[in-house]
Amino acid sequence: MTSVENIVGDLAPLPTDAMSDPAIATDTREYIHRYRNVHQQWGELLQKNLDRLDRGSFDLGWMDLEGSNWGTKVKPSSRGLTYTDMNRSKAYGTIPEVTEFRNFAPRGSVRDRYADQLPVIDEYDVLAKMHVWSDNLETLYEEAKVRQWNSTTDIPWHELKPASEDLEIATCQLSTFLTEVEFVAGDFPSRWIYRIAPDFFEAKNFLVSQMMDEARHMEVFRKRAIAGGGGLLHPSPAFEWALKAILESPTHSQGTFLLNVLGEGLVLSIFRAGEFLSKTHVDKEIFRLCMQDEARHVSYGTLELKSYLEAAPDQQAALTDMHAFADLGEQIILTALTDPYILEPLAVLMGDGIKHIDDGMEGVTFLWATIVEEYLQRCDRAGFDRREKCTIPLEYPWAA
Amino acid sequence: MAAESAATERAIDSETVPFPSTHWFEALAAKMTEQRDHFEKLGACDCVAQLTIWDGPNDEEWRCQFVFDEFDVTGIREVTVADEPEADFILETDLETWREMVDSIFDGQGQPGLDHTLNRLSMPGTPIRLWSHDPLNRDAFYRFNQTIQHFINNCASFTTTWPEG
Numbered sequence: 001m002t003s004v005e006n007i008v009g010d011l012a013p014l015p016t017d018a019m020s021d022p023a024i025a026t027d028t029r030e031y032i033h034r035y036r037n038v039h040q041q042w043g044e045l046l047q048k049n050l051d052r053l054d055r056g057s058f059d060l061g062w063m064d065l066e067g068s069n070w071g072t073k074v075k076p077s078s079r080g081l082t083y084t085d086m087n088r089s090k091a092y093g094t095i096p097e098v099t100e101f102r103n104f105a106p107r108g109s110v111r112d113r114y115a116d117q118l119p120v121i122d123e124y125d126v127l128a129k130m131h132v133w134s135d136n137l138e139t140l141y142e143e144a145k146v147r148q149w150n151s152t153t154d155i156p157w158h159e160l161k162p163a164s165e166d167l168e169i170a171t172c173q174l175s176t177f178l179t180e181v182e183f184v185a186g187d188f189p190s191r192w193i194y195r196i197a198p199d200f201f202e203a204k205n206f207l208v209s210q211m212m213d214e215a216r217h218m219e220v221f222r223k224r225a226i227a228g229g230g231g232l233l234h235p236s237p238a239f240e241w242a243l244k245a246i247l248e249s250p251t252h253s254q255g256t257f258l259l260n261v262l263g264e265g266l267v268l269s270i271f272r273a274g275e276f277l278s279k280t281h282v283d284k285e286i287f288r289l290c291m292q293d294e295a296r297h298v299s300y301g302t303l304e305l306k307s308y309l310e311a312a313p314d315q316q317a318a319l320t321d322m323h324a325f326a327d328l329g330e331q332i333i334l335t336a337l338t339d340p341y342i343l344e345p346l347a348v349l350m351g352d353g354i355k356h357i358d359d360g361m362e363g364v365t366f367l368w369a370t371i372v373e374e375y376l377q378r379c380d381r382a383g384f385d386r387r388e389k390c391t392i393p394l395e396y397p398w399a400a
Numbered sequence: 401m402a403a404e405s406a407a408t409e410r411a412i413d414s415e416t417v418p419f420p421s422t423h424w425f426e427a428l429a430a431k432m433t434e435q436r437d438h439f440e441k442l443g444a445c446d447c448v449a450q451l452t453i454w455d456g457p458n459d460e461e462w463r464c465q466f467v468f469d470e471f472d473v474t475g476i477r478e479v480t481v482a483d484e485p486e487a488d489f490i491l492e493t494d495l496e497t498w499r500e501m502v503d504s505i506f507d508g509q510g511q512p513g514l515d516h517t518l519n520r521l522s523m524p525g526t527p528i529r530l531w532s533h534d535p536l537n538r539d540a541f542y543r544f545n546q547t548i549q550h551f552i553n554n555c556a557s558f559t560t561t562w563p564e565g
Contacts, residue, residue: 079444079470136536139446143543147443268542275520284514288545291519295542302536366524377535 041117067110083138083202097311098128099199107199126196130311131252132203134303140296141202144209149289151220156282162228163279166354170345171283173233175225177342179218180235181267184243185297186214188259192252206300213293220286236341242332249325253308257322258329260301261378266336268294269371270346276363277349298378305382323389330391337368338397361398368396416559419498420453420462422476424560429466429473431554436471438550444470445547447540450484452492457563468544473551488537489530491518495563497527501552502560510556518549 035042052059069091077085087093092108103118105111111118126132134140162168189207196204225232246263249255270277271294274287305322312318336342343364344357350367351360372394379386417424432439439445445468456462465487467475484490504516514520522528522541532538541548 143444143446147543272519272523272542275514275517275523278514281511281514284517288517288519288549291542292545295539299536299539299543374535381535 039119041119045117064110067112069108079142082142083205084142087138087202095129095133095202096199097130099197100127101199102127102197104198107201123195124197126192126200126252128311129200130308132192132196132200132304133307133311134300135307136299136303137202137206140300141206141209144206144213144293144296147292148212149216151216151223151286154289155220155223155285157223157227159280160227160282161280162230164353166348167279167352168228168230169233170348170354171228171277171279172225172230173341173345174277174349175221176233177236177239177345178221178267178270179225179232180240180243181263182214182218182221184247185259185264185267186211186218188247188249188255189214191247192255196252210297210300213297217290217293220290224283224286234341236339238335238339239342242335245329245332253304254322254325254329256301256304257326258333260297261305261382262326262329262333262375263336264294264297264301265375265378266333266371268298269367269374272370273350273363273367277346279349279352302378302382305379305384309383319384322384323386326384326386327389327391334392337364337371365396365398369394416561419502419560419562420451420456420464420495422464422478424555425464425466425473425476427558428551428554429476431557432471432473432551435554439471439547442547442550445544446470447488447537447544448486449541449548450479450487450490452490453498454492454494456495468547468551485533487532488534488540489532491522491528491530491541493521493528497521499562502555505553506556506560508556510553512549512553518552519545 069089072089072091074081074086074089074092076082087095095107101107101111102120102122102124104121105114105118162171189210193204193207193211196207198204222232242263246255246259249258268291271287271291274284274291278284278287309315309318309322337346346367347357347360347364348354349360350363351357372390372392375392376387376390415427417427448465448467450463450465453462463479463481463483465475465477465479465483466473469475479486501512501516501518501521504513505511507513518528522530530538530541
């Protein structure tokens with residue numbers, strides 16, 4: 001009879017080159033030890049299955065429909081079968097406030113009876129709906145899928161003609177900054193997606209769509225910097241500290257507030273202002289397309305914040321903590337529009353040249369007022385009143 | 401069907417359509433339906449937009465709401481102030497601004513000049529004011545901006561007539 005020990009023991013040794021790195025070798029030995037000697041259940045299940053095959057018998061347990069939602073029908077809407085359509089059914093649309101399933105068994109499947117056999121994925125530690133949910137999640141996910149675009153083919157790159165050297169330098173510097181931004185905007189969701197329990201797959205799916213959007217934005221701004229013959233210019237150390245702070249936010253809700261409501265709200269306004277920053281229809285097209293994507297992320301962040309504050313077991317404590325977090329977060333984001341490597345290219349583009357950088361500061365001042373007011377409006381919408389507490393100056397601190 | 405569609409296009413092409421009027425937006429909606437492939441590429445659009453012209457017919461405010469429903473525009477109707485909460489967002493301006501934009505789109509054969517897009521004209525808050533009762537709904541203008549702009553761009557396919565005076 002075949003035994004598990006024989007099967008595992010018969011596995012070919014890892015190639016020596018893979019073991020040449022001491023860290024890899026240690027990790028690999030630890031992994032093999034864990035799956036050979038600590039996790040016993042998979043081996044027991046394998047043995048059971050091999051024994052059954054050896055007897056020539058069938059199990060057919062998968063045909064047992066008890067506990068399933070067999071017969072539940074979901075009705076497609078005019079545009080197809082969406083998650084919204086699916087979730088109208090109680091069987092598949094009941095989303096737990098807190099899930100106990102830390103495995104891959106899908107919500108709505110016959111999974112209770114296997115609870116003792118299924119593995120526990122330790123990394124799934126976001127188990128409360130309030131940390132990921134927003135009431136517009138399903139709609140935004142559908143919207144994200146159908147409003148994708150392609151930076152390779154949807155931008156008329158062959159028509160790109162840089163205006164003048166100073167404007168092109170400013171455009172390349174702004175593109176470099178936006179490339180930095182888009183890295184963190186994609187990496188923040190990626191840091192959390194694998195921690196969110198699969199019962200909240202709608203949130204995981206939306207965050208994947210956000211990652212795709214941010215990947216496309218990173219791609220398009222990298223291309224823009226290089227396509228005009230200029231190139232990628234200077235990273236902004238001050239702003240990279242802000243990006244690091246976003247990435248390391250203690251909870252998904254806090255990070256989503258900092259990234260999606262505050263940070264992406266700021267970037268959304270910059271994309272909107274692309275109408276003034278761009279000197280060619282090519283650049284305007286880039287900004288308009290990015291703006292559409294960014295507005296989805298801001299919309300998710302706003303209602304995720306609302307969802308969190310409303311569902312928190314101790315709402316007052318949640319509010320107090322979030323205000324404390326925002327006090328710091330706002331200051332961190334302030335580094336973006338005060339850093340000369342970001343502020344000054346914006347002013348040059350707004351003013352239409354380095355000679356008119358002072359005039360451009362008027363545009364930046366207006367942009368600042370728009371960013372702050374829209375941020376405060378979104379906070380209001382989420383039930384998070386920052387009007388009296390906001391630590392960002394309402395007027396741009398520029399002594400004209 | 402193709403011949404019928406072409407005939408409709410010719411009818412619209414040769415038509416003069418008054419602005420502001422629901423007929424003007426119905427003409428755009430008909431073009432949108434004809435260009436389904438193009439609008440599918442831009443992606444589904446779901447929102448209720450309102451246009452307010454301060455100096456409309458008889459020098460009174462004129463309001464029109466139109467419903468974007470996936471790849472079509474439905475429910476075009478004149479409305480009053482009382483209906484405004486039904487709109488996700490409202491674009492309000494004067495007739496002259498709208499006329500300049502339409503002329504720019506016409507001259508550009510369906511492409512507005514760089515300074516005559518809806519986003520450009522509304523970004524500074526003037527000459528077009530973009531607002532909403534709900535900031536989340538206002539953001540729909542940003543989310544669906546390209547569809548809305550391309551919808552308006554189709555005004556180049558017919559001649560717009562303007563109130564005298």
